[in-house]
Amino acid sequence: MKLASLKSGGRDGTPVVVSRDLSRMALATSVVPTLRDAIENWGQVAPELQTLSAQLEAGKLDSLPYDPTTLASPLPRAFQWADGSAYLSHMRLVRKARGVEMPANSQTDPMLYQGGSDAFLGPVDPIPCVDTDWGLDFEGEIAVITDDVPMGCSTEQAKSHIKLILLCNDISLRHVMRPELIKGFGFFQSKPASAFSPICVTPDELGKAWTGGRVNLPLLTTYNGEDYGRVHAGKDLTFEFPDLIAHAARTRDLAAGTIIGSGTVSNEDHDVVGSNCLAEKRMIETIRDGNAATRFMQPGDTIRFEMLGEDGVSIFGAIDQTVVAG
Amino acid sequence: MKLASLKSGGRDGTPVVVSRDLSRMALATSVVPTLRDAIENWGQVAPELQTLSAQLEAGKLDSLPYDPTTLASPLPRAFQWADGSAYLSHMRLVRKARGVEMPANSQTDPMLYQGGSDAFLGPVDPIPCVDTDWGLDFEGEIAVITDDVPMGCSTEQAKSHIKLILLCNDISLRHVMRPELIKGFGFFQSKPASAFSPICVTPDELGKAWTGGRVNLPLLTTYNGEDYGRVHAGKDLTFEFPDLIAHAARTRDLAAGTIIGSGTVSNEDHDVVGSNCLAEKRMIETIRDGNAATRFMQPGDTIRFEMLGEDGVSIFGAIDQTVVAG
Numbered sequence: 001m002k003l004a005s006l007k008s009g010g011r012d013g014t015p016v017v018v019s020r021d022l023s024r025m026a027l028a029t030s031v032v033p034t035l036r037d038a039i040e041n042w043g044q045v046a047p048e049l050q051t052l053s054a055q056l057e058a059g060k061l062d063s064l065p066y067d068p069t070t071l072a073s074p075l076p077r078a079f080q081w082a083d084g085s086a087y088l089s090h091m092r093l094v095r096k097a098r099g100v101e102m103p104a105n106s107q108t109d110p111m112l113y114q115g116g117s118d119a120f121l122g123p124v125d126p127i128p129c130v131d132t133d134w135g136l137d138f139e140g141e142i143a144v145i146t147d148d149v150p151m152g153c154s155t156e157q158a159k160s161h162i163k164l165i166l167l168c169n170d171i172s173l174r175h176v177m178r179p180e181l182i183k184g185f186g187f188f189q190s191k192p193a194s195a196f197s198p199i200c201v202t203p204d205e206l207g208k209a210w211t212g213g214r215v216n217l218p219l220l221t222t223y224n225g226e227d228y229g230r231v232h233a234g235k236d237l238t239f240e241f242p243d244l245i246a247h248a249a250r251t252r253d254l255a256a257g258t259i260i261g262s263g264t265v266s267n268e269d270h271d272v273v274g275s276n277c278l279a280e281k282r283m284i285e286t287i288r289d290g291n292a293a294t295r296f297m298q299p300g301d302t303i304r305f306e307m308l309g310e311d312g313v314s315i316f317g318a319i320d321q322t323v324v325a326g
Numbered sequence: 327m328k329l330a331s332l333k334s335g336g337r338d339g340t341p342v343v344v345s346r347d348l349s350r351m352a353l354a355t356s357v358v359p360t361l362r363d364a365i366e367n368w369g370q371v372a373p374e375l376q377t378l379s380a381q382l383e384a385g386k387l388d389s390l391p392y393d394p395t396t397l398a399s400p401l402p403r404a405f406q407w408a409d410g411s412a413y414l415s416h417m418r419l420v421r422k423a424r425g426v427e428m429p430a431n432s433q434t435d436p437m438l439y440q441g442g443s444d445a446f447l448g449p450v451d452p453i454p455c456v457d458t459d460w461g462l463d464f465e466g467e468i469a470v471i472t473d474d475v476p477m478g479c480s481t482e483q484a485k486s487h488i489k490l491i492l493l494c495n496d497i498s499l500r501h502v503m504r505p506e507l508i509k510g511f512g513f514f515q516s517k518p519a520s521a522f523s524p525i526c527v528t529p530d531e532l533g534k535a536w537t538g539g540r541v542n543l544p545l546l547t548t549y550n551g552e553d554y555g556r557v558h559a560g561k562d563l564t565f566e567f568p569d570l571i572a573h574a575a576r577t578r579d580l581a582a583g584t585i586i587g588s589g590t591v592s593n594e595d596h597d598v599v600g601s602n603c604l605a606e607k608r609m610i611e612t613i614r615d616g617n618a619a620t621r622f623m624q625p626g627d628t629i630r631f632e633m634l635g636e637d638g639v640s641i642f643g644a645i646d647q648t649v650v651a652g
Contacts, residue, residue, distance in 0.1 A: 011366065011581070040337065077581065079403050079444035082514070103509045113511040114440040118405035118581035130478065130577065152456070173577060183429065185439040186512015188408070192578040251456070251499060252518040255337070255403065255444035 001053035002199045003028070003164070004317075005035050005072045007122060012036045013072045016064075017053045018199050022314055024063040026056045035074055035200075040256045042147045042163050046202075068317055073120040073196035074166055075145065075257060081117035081194070082248050083141070083170060083261035084110055086239040090266035090280060097283040098178055110239045110247045113186050115170075117259070121195035123317065126324040127171060128192075129299050135174030136297040136323065139264040140219050140276035140305045142233050143168045144241050145200060149254040158242035158249070159212050165205075167197035167219070167305050168261050169319045174279055174296060196259075197305070198317035205315065213240030215307070217315075219265045221276050222304040229274035233307075236267045276305075299325040327379035328525045329354070329490070330643075331361050331398045333448060338362045339398045342390075343379045344525050348640055350389040352382045361400055361526075366582045368473045368489055372528075394643055399446040399522035400492055401471065401583060407443035407520070408574050409467070409496060409587035410436055412565040416592035419609045436565045436573045439512050441496075443585070447521035449643065452650040453497060454518075455625050461500030462623040462649065466545050466602035466631045468559050469494045469587040470567050471526060475580035484568035484575070485538050491531075493523035493545070493631050494587050495645045500605055500622060522585075523631070524643035531641065539566030541633070543641075545591050547602050548630040555600035559633075562593045602631075625651040 004025065005013030012034035016025040031048040032038045038045045055061045085091045088106060095102055103109070121127065129136050145164040153161070170191070177190035203210045209217045216234030221227075239247075244260050266280065267273045275281050282292035297303070306318040330351060331339030338360035342351040357374040358364045364371045381387045411417055414432060421428055429435075447453065455462050471490040479487070496517070503516035529536045535543045542560030547553075565573075570586050591602045601607050608618035623629070632644040 077405050079405060080442060085511075100510065109509070111509055111511050112514050114442055114514055116406060116440055116578065118584060119579060128477070134577070151454070176577065181510055183435070183437055184507055184510075184512075185411075185437050186510075188438050188440055188574065189577045248514065251460070251502065251515045252442065253445060258444060 001050055002201050002205060003035060003049065003074060004199050005074050005076055006070055007072045008070070011077060013076045017049060017056050018066060019056055020313065022066050022317055024056060025066050026052065026061040026063040028052055036257055039145055039147060039163060042256065046163070068124050068198040068320070071198045072122045074164070074200040075120070075259065077119050078117040078257050078259050079255055080258040081115040081261070082112050082258065083115045083263060084112045084239060084244045085263035086110065086237045086244060087263055087266040088238045089236055089268045089270065090264040093280045093283040097279055097286065098181070107238060110244055111263070112244060112247055115187070115191055116193065119193055121193045121321070123195055123198040124320045125195060127297070127321050128326050129297065129323045130326065132296070132298050134176050137172045137174050137278045138297065138303045139170040139172055140221050140229065141168040141170050141261045141264060142215050142219070143196065143259050143261040146245060146254060146256065146258045146260065148256045149245060149249045149258065151249055151251065151253045153246055153249040155242045155246045158245035161245060162203060162241055164200040165203060165210070165215065166200035167307060167316045167319055169195045169303065169305060169321065170261060170264070171195070172277070195319055195321060197319050201315060207310070209309070213242050217307050219276060220306045220308065221274065224302055227274065229276050231265045231267050231273045231276055233262070233265045237262065297323045299323050327376055328527050328531060329361060329375065329400060330525050331400050331402055332396055333398045334396070337403060339402045343375060343382050344392060345382055346639065348392050348643060350382060351392050352378065352387040352389040354378055362583055365471055365473060365489060368582065394450050394524040394646070397524045398448045400490070400526040401446070401585065403445050404443040404583050404585050405581055406584040407441040407587070408438055408584065409441045409589060410438045410565060410570045411589035412436065412563045412570060413589055413592040414564045415562050415594045415596065416590045416606060419592070419596070419606050422609070422613060433564060436570055437589070438570060438573055441513070441517055442519065445519055447519045447647070449521055449524040450646045451521060453623070453647050454652045455623065455649045456652065458622070458624050460502050463498045463500050463604045464623065464629045465496040465498055465590040466547050466555065467494040467496050467587045467589060467591060468541050468545070469522065469585050472571060472580060472582065472584045472586065474582045475571060475575045475584065477575055477577065477579045479572055479575040481568045481572045484571035487571060488529060488567055490526040491529060491536070491541065492526035493633060493642045493645055495521045495629065495631060495647065496587060497521070498603070521645055521647060523645050527641060533636070535635070539568050543633050545602060546632045546634065547600065550628055553600065555602050557591045557593050557599045557602055559588070559591050563588065623649045625649050
């Protein structure tokens with residue numbers, strides 16, 4: 001099933017089920033007040049939402065036209081957003097750009113940072129650009145939402161805790177990042193509010209494209225109306241989602257509603273498939289030409305992320321954002 | 327007023343007002359379902375909670391005996407926990423022990439990391455020790471809870487966003503931390519769930535000890551039943567809470583219910599006043615003797631943090647935790 005949250009209602013939004021073809025959506029408040037409550041009581045609530053979803057598909061529910069402008073991120077806020085860096089080709093390029101070595105154990109020890117999760121941007125919300133000198137960049141990612149994960153959970157056990165899948169635009173401030181990371185406490189100012197796809201889906205919606213650990217489909221990235229990337233999310237990732245979850249749960253429980261991100265989806269053959277952030281392209285230019293011709297985002301720039309199923313239908317709806325001054 | 331959350335109820339607990347002398351507490355569910363809801367609607371809810379608090383003091387409310395074993399952290403979970411390192415004497419000791427200079431901008435650019443906030447330990451909950459080789463340590467801190475803080479908020483404006491004050495035990499895994507920080511993404515596995523004091527208070531409860539930016543009182547720290555620290559929270563801090571809030575809000579809004587921590591309370595005259603973590607004591611031993619005699623926490627060890635008002639009454643109640651294997 002496909003789930004989303006209307007912006008209206010409280011800080012956690014109002015839950016809706018969305019039709020597979022993204023034409024209609026129906027209120028799910030008869031089942032649960034918010035999607036946050038749903039994931040916190042998933043065992044009980046999911047079957048009821050499935051029933052509602054089937055009724056929507058069968059045309060047996062009052063419904064609204066699908067309209068992403070009315071939608072928040074599926075979880076408009078979360079108690080935990082932990083973002084990885086599972087595609088090492090991305091890490092290799094951005095570290096080269098920052099003049100930082102790859103960690104010695106990068107092939108065996110996942111990178112994961114604690115992200116801000118108190119208020120996400122909506123999927124088609126403007127991205128505020130306060131200062132163009134901050135180096136505003138997008139990052140196209142896959143993310144999963146878990147139920148309660150106990151401390152010490154194994155990679156194998158972690159698979160069953162993945163309940164929902166979605167896309168993420170992990171917005172980054174590249175020129176704020178370099179001095180911030182040198183201080184040694186990780187990202188804070190350099191990672192303002194992220195945005196997620198309008199829709200999150202249960203793994204079955206992906207069919208064979210979901211392996212239990214990764215999404216075997218390309219992420220379609222359009223920057224300022226032009227193809228920017230068709231990077232395959234199932235290729236060149238060193239750590240699958242269960243690896244990231246087990247890593248996150250090594251020393252503590254993860255509460256239901258935890259969102260785990262893949263990091264920027266990146267392939268080794270970036271000259272063929274493109275990229276999912278500007279920093280990668282700038283580094284490729286720097287390596288090739290000695291300097292980066294591509295500038296960071298400015299007011300008016302647009303970024304769109306989408307993923308199509310084998311039937312050509314958008315799985316998660318599109319993240320589609322415009323940068324605005326302010 | 328003094329506020330707390332009973333563990334019973336949902337993941338956000340059940341709100342109570344607590345008497346100034348910490349003898350009684352009364353349900354606040356007639357006003358608001360949870361303390362999280364209270365801080366998210368503070369302007370409307372605070373006066374009603376004040377009225378309830380006055381009724382409790384006047385003996386006009388049904389009440390329970392104060393019992394910290396029934397209490398969760400005041401916010402049992404939060405959408406944001408951002409922890410600083412405002413006492414540079416702590417950082418200076420760390421770097422001195424490692425033979426490393428202080429960063430050039432340490433006096434002007436606050437250190438702040440994004441902490442895990444999906445589930446905090448209760449104030450007298452056991453601290454799980456899965457592996458004694460992880461180097462389990464306590465950190466005694468002051469923390470504040472804000473209402474909604476807009477991006478770009480100034481230090482001066484930040485003062486008015488501090489609505490509640492409390493203590494924190496920011497539990498750290500020292501031997502997990504060093505390899506984790508080298509990776510460059512900040513803390514994740516090395517910072518398991520923190521615990522907070524049983525009670526959070528409005529600033530007026532501190533009287534003259536609250537300056538608008540700092541708490542001018544010593545933090546009383548008892549480790550395994552013995553005095554370990556009487557470190558003054560108003561001395562030797564380079565960044566006050568409004569500085570930390572303004573730093574956190576530079577590139578994004580902070581949602582109501584954000585908890586901002588001071589970092590380990592530390593004074594320059596640590597040989598007189600003691601410390602608020604084991605790592606500092608180990609550093610002092612290392613500088614003096616060439617090696618650290620003090621071991622990290624093991625099952626059975628106990629740690630207690632408390633702060634007394636000028637009248638000798640515990641302001642926040644005591645964080646009082648025992649390490650258990652598990």
